[in-house]
Amino acid sequence: MDSGNVLLASGSMGGGGGGAQLKNPTLICVPIMADTVDEMLVKVGQAKSASADLVEIRLDYLRSFVDPRGDLAALVNGSSLPTLFTYRPRWEGGQYEGDESKRLDALKLAMDLGADYIDVELQVAGDFIGSLHGSRPSKCKVIVSSHNYECTPSVEDLGDLVARIQATGADIVKIATTALDITDVARMFQIMVHSQVPFIGLVMGERGLISRVLCAKFGGYLTFGILESGVVSAPGQPLVKDLLDLYNFRQISADTKVFGIIGRPVGHSKSPVLYNEAFKSAGFNGVYVHLLVDDLARFLQTYSSPDFAGFSCTIPHKEDAVKCCDEVDPVAKSIGAVNCIVRRESDGKLFGFNTDYVGAISAIEEGLQASGNGSSSLSGSPLAGKLFVVIGAGGAGKALAYGAKEKGAKVVIANRTYDRAKELADTIGGEAISLADLENFHPETGMILANTTSIGMHPKVEETPVPKHALKHYALVFDAVYTPKITRLLKEAEESGAATVSGLEMFIGQAYDQFERFTGLPAPKELFRKTMSKY
Structure with missing residues (x-):
């Protein structure tokens, strides 16, 4: 397997990179595609x-180009920015189908x-x-x-x-x-960082x-950014x-540490918004990116340098992350899921933690107290003695089941695959039911329901794991999905009382601990809440 491991020490730019500095020289280029010169x-x-x-x-997008001299002069003279002209033929992925000469x-x-x-294509460049x-x-x-x-x-x-x-x-x-x-x-970065000539290296998809973001770290000459989505x-x-506001592109340098959210899917995640804003506010030289990962072990093996300093893990990688870390925090090991990986700079070893259970359980406890269901108990937790139903037996489900049990709740695991529910229930000392049985499951009133699956997540916002009529038996309903913020499950739960x-x-709760582990700095809690209040 040629994975092109990125074994690049910080600041190890080649001739094309310009070395470590506060502001990178990588240019942002906007492709201009339109029917007319105007x-x-x-x-x-x-x-x-x-x-x-x-x-x-992009001259190949012009609907009419019968006066090349006049049109080109208008474009060169009328442009308020430096111009790059591309006339891309069909055979290289463009629109032009006419005469080559x-x-x-x-x-x-x-x-x-x-x-x-x-820009001229290699096939005809000589x-x-x-x-x-x-x-x-x-x-x-x-x-x-x-282009390939x-x-x-x-x-x-x-x-x-x-x-x-x-x-x-x-x-x-x-x-x-x-x-x-x-x-x-990684293979493109490896070529880029060692290039002795100005080099544009981009990987599509x-x-x-x-x-397109980290080329600013590894010495790329330019990257492309668009004006409107799609x-x-x-x-x-x-x-x-x-590029500018989310990833703080101008501040990325050879010494910038890379962090990111590992998942599949991952484009919906707001983690880059949260962490990049916090990095900027704290003056921390880091960038946090979306990482669409299919094989976690392969990813971690490939991006194994200190440059890649820490990761958040989401669906479906939290359980695999336990096996991929060199050391795992005892709580994360008990849960059987890792949602935070930190690379130790001295030896490159990966340490796994679980910050999900603290974030979720604290939020649920606060929700119970705010709603008047938080009667004090011997353990001090409003969860003590309550029936706590967890939907899902994956990484987040394990975290919530563990956290609820630690707080003295009676835990029931509901999962599409009963055997997985039973396995988790046996591990934490709870009960198991199939997801199909949850509709008619109400041994007592005032229960707590926690959905830890992706059911109801964008774009399938019409889906819900539990029919509305079954929600009347619950005092509180929690949904780990946050895109959209108010899922169908939460909307129908509120309507059910x-x-x-x-x-x-x-x-937000789980991010506090991750930020501190990534940076060694105290989490800017007010900034986190302010940043996420926009969503």
């Missing part, structure tokens, strides 16, 4: 307002009229650059690009590709590949997102606004 120029203005560094004018002549004309960059006879304008840099829409080649093949591109006389090397697995991106020139391009606790409360 529409393109409007979008250029929007890109400037969004704080982009340059624009990529006309396409290349248009790129030469763009150079002559004052373009800052042009002949194209040769035809310039060394007389190209000194201002204009030639990017020679190669199938996969990401091996490190050796990528290295050979760089050499072939350099041999054409390129000023800047650009390689875009496709991520079949998030570990594919959701699994390749980190290539309007992309390649799969996986983030919004300019997210139960107190409700959103997954957002658990999310």
Whole structure:
């Protein structure tokens, strides 16, 4: 397996990286796609307002391009940002289907009229650059690009590709590949960090997102950011606004520590919003990213350097994380689930913790007390003696079952697969039922219900694990799902007279401990609540 392990010490930038510094030199480029020159120029203005560094004018998107000299002059002279001209043919993933000589002549004309960059494909770059006879304008840099829409080649093949591109006389090397697995991106980082020439290396698709953010750490020449969601020139391009405001892109340097939320799915997670805002507020040099991971062990093995300093784990990786850590906190071991992994810098060992149970149980206790159901007990917890029904026997289910049992509750596990429910119930000393039986399960009133599955999570917001009529037997209903904040389960529970606790409360509670483990700094609790109040 060629996973291209990223074994990069902090600050180990190659010639293309510029070394450790407060502000990285990586540019943000906005692809401009529109039917007319006038529409393109409007979008250029929007890109400037969004704080982009340059624009990529995609000539292949123009509906009419019968006057190349006039149109190109208007675009060069009318642009308020440096311009990169691309005229991408169908055979390289673009829109152009016409005569090749006309396409290349248009790129030469763009150079002559004052373009800052042009992009030409490797397949034709040697002949194209040769035809310039060394007389190209000194201002204009030639990017020679190669796109692979199938996969990401091996490190050796990528290295050979760089050499072939350099041999054409390129000023800047650009390689875009496709991520079949998030570990594919590691190979691109490995090439990028050792590149001795200006290098653009991007890995397309959701699994390749980190290539577009962390290229600022590993020395990439530029990244692409879009103006509006869905309007992309390649799969996986983030919004300019997210690059700047969510990921604090301008502050990422060679020394920036990488953290992230590991999950599948993961794009819905608000963790990057929370942690990046807190990192910025605390002056901590870290960035927190979405990590769409299919195989946790492979991911951790590939990104094994101190640069990748800590991770949050969500569905479906919390149980696997126990096996992947070098050491596991006794509580996490008892629960059988890890939702926080920290890499020790001195030896690279991975330590696993569980912060879910504290966040969730505290939120539920507070919800009970606020609703008047928190009568004091010998244990001091309003959960003592109550019947606590947990839906789900995965990582979060284990955490809540363990936490409730510790507080003196009588725990019942309901799961689609009864055997898994029974296994967890036997482990913590509780009862098990199948999820189908939960509808008619009400041995007493005033029970507590906690959904720890993804049922009802965006985009399947119409789903609920329990029919409404069964909710009247509960004093409080908790839902670990927090996108949307008010799930169908919580809405129907409230209508049935139960107190409700959103997954957002658990999310904020478990994040306090994770932040402190990641940074060694006290958690900015007020900032966490303020940040998440927007959602």
